[in-house]
Amino acid sequence: MPPMGGDLSRLRQLNALTVIKTLRGAEAATLSALAERTGLSRPSTKEVIDELSAMGWVEEVPPASGTMGRPARRYRFRADGGHLMGLDIGAYHIRAALADLDGGVIAETRRPAHPGAPLEDRLAAIEQAAATCLALGGLTIADLWAVAVGTTGLVGPEGRVIMSASIPAWRDLDLGGLLGEMFPCRVLVENDSRLAALAETRRGVARDARDVVFLHIGRRMGTGLIIDGRLHRGFGAAAGEIVMLPEAGWRDGPVDLNDAAIVPDGLPPEDAAGFTLAAARDGDPTALDAVARFTDKLAVGTAAAVLLLDPEIVVLGGGFSRSADVLLPPLRSRLERVCLRMPKLSASTLGDECVVLGAIDYAIEHLDQLFFAPDAPALRPPVRPATSPPGPDPT
Template sequence: MINTGSDPSLLRRVNQSAVLRALYDAEELTLTELVKATAVARNTVENAVAGLVEQGWVEEVAPAADGPRQVGRPAKRYRFRSEAGCVLGLDIGVHKILAIVADLRGTVLATRRTAVGPDHSPAERIADARTLARRTLRSAALGVTDVRATGVATTGVVSASGTVTVSGRLPDWAGTDLVAAFMKPFGAPVVVGNDCSLAAVGEQWQGVARGHQDVIYIHVGHRIAAGILLDGRLRAGRNGAAGEIGVLRSSGWHTAPGRLLEHWDSAEGVFRAVHAGDHRAEQALADFTTDLAQGVAAMVLTVDPEQVVIGGGISLAGELLLAPLRNRLSDLCLFPVEVAASSLGDEAAALGGVRLALNTVEQELFRVPGVN
């Protein structure tokens, strides 16, 4: 129980926070339903609602014109205004930047992407990301002042303060402070994470990992890397490097993608060759799966997850990759583990950024100064 002492303004903020949380968690509520949900007196709820309406967070819902006619005055209904702001999710990679704008309930309003190259300087990459973000906001009929928080996913190891500390694929990217890069232009809090880690968050929120608490996300593309969720929470480690076993050359992850594509222009080319019965392609994919399974098994034996999600371009092989991977893991691991393909594709990391941005907004919405 919160002790508000004799401070009426603090008690008012506590009550408003309780009412706002109840409305945030529901579609619409009447005053009677709010009283029940918050265990607060009716007149107190009425005052809290009036304050939230004035602040622009809540509004009264007009009765449906085609709804059933009621005897007497209908109960007033209220809703949280998810359009009172928005969040921005960015995935800044080696070859692309993806931006997603969502309302304050997480409904996606606009998505845009642009191509970049490994030769882009950090300043150019950041400028392209800012430009894309503004264009995506405009696509949703929003502006910079509507942004309440930004979540940024990026390649490399990211510190708790939001600075890229190690970037094997973009060496010049190391040292980039992404919080500073996006906080001032968009005037809102910024949270930053490794792209694989945020892809794990995205898959748990909106994708194939929904309902699972212990998840390993494996990105399988030009590189192999991993993100980890335990007890439903992202685990980045002390330095933000959890899951980066691809740097161990002995694991096979370091060179596996290059060896798979040695005789083909793309992963799709390998898959077509396998479907056509090309024995060399079949062997290349089998060797790749063996290398992949060694690293995945090491992580499974360490973390003991409910599910392994395979994402990235090579995951498009589907059961050509997943079926032999499951078989290999059954030989290497103590217990069976579910293996599934990503359902979000290359939007997983940006959606993870949206989710972390929403977490930041929620913390601020329901924070009561002097209490939490």
């Protein structure tokens, strides 16, 4: 057999990624169990585990006390080997969550924001939210391997926000660059609806589905698409913007709910839709009319996505997912009239956390690519970022 050089190291990277993905978020496993679950040969599995152990990605677990005889060695992913931060920067809020390499949330925090706030104020609020979150988790900024940010608007491939309808200061803004100055590690920026879609696929109601349409419905309306198991960005990172289709009528958000006649004068505008949804739940006819008009529009954009993509599941997420009991039945009946094949239709259980959790899952995907992809430079060890972080390489 002639030597295969680069091809073999490529294969080894792939095998390492397979093992990492199998161990992450799971119980400790023996070599035999790992070989079975990964489909790798046992010698390949052993080779990969030895390499990953030497580098600190994986560790042996002590046998359970009271075990008789000599038990098979078991290995687990070192989730606490590094930490990630997810940020959700919306028009009205900033959320931060701190997670380990499994994606488990260690600490989280939320601050209100104002859509018209000047850029400096918003950046300062982001910095404060991040600092609070780190303090809650007992960590420092130097412990972060990556920060992933979900934000409203059209986000270009380099982390530049091209435009945002809801944050005026977010226009042709190098947000990735600005946050890269704030954090001494990799910073990733992506559209918030897309990250929320990712979270649903990784840990929500769409878990393991290959084709998902995520409806990000609340004060604003958007969609995120998972196609063939991957976040779909499109050629110019502008995918998922069905909100712009005039016939769908999504552009002005839930105006039918906001402007319903039953909304009392003086109610803060941001509470109007919630008021109408609650009244509809109680059977108020005016509120139910408003919900019918709103779901008519919601159904047009959703039907377009379902007819084009034929997803396994449509997830109603975002702020209004709390009112899924009111919204899903009329949405379902409208879709059933039009769609050739009706997908599963479910409410998100991640609620307002969907974006920040998706940001964490996105950061994990990025690290997997960085360390284990076939074209990654090498199986780099998870050096402690206090001395030498994987970055800085803000994108």
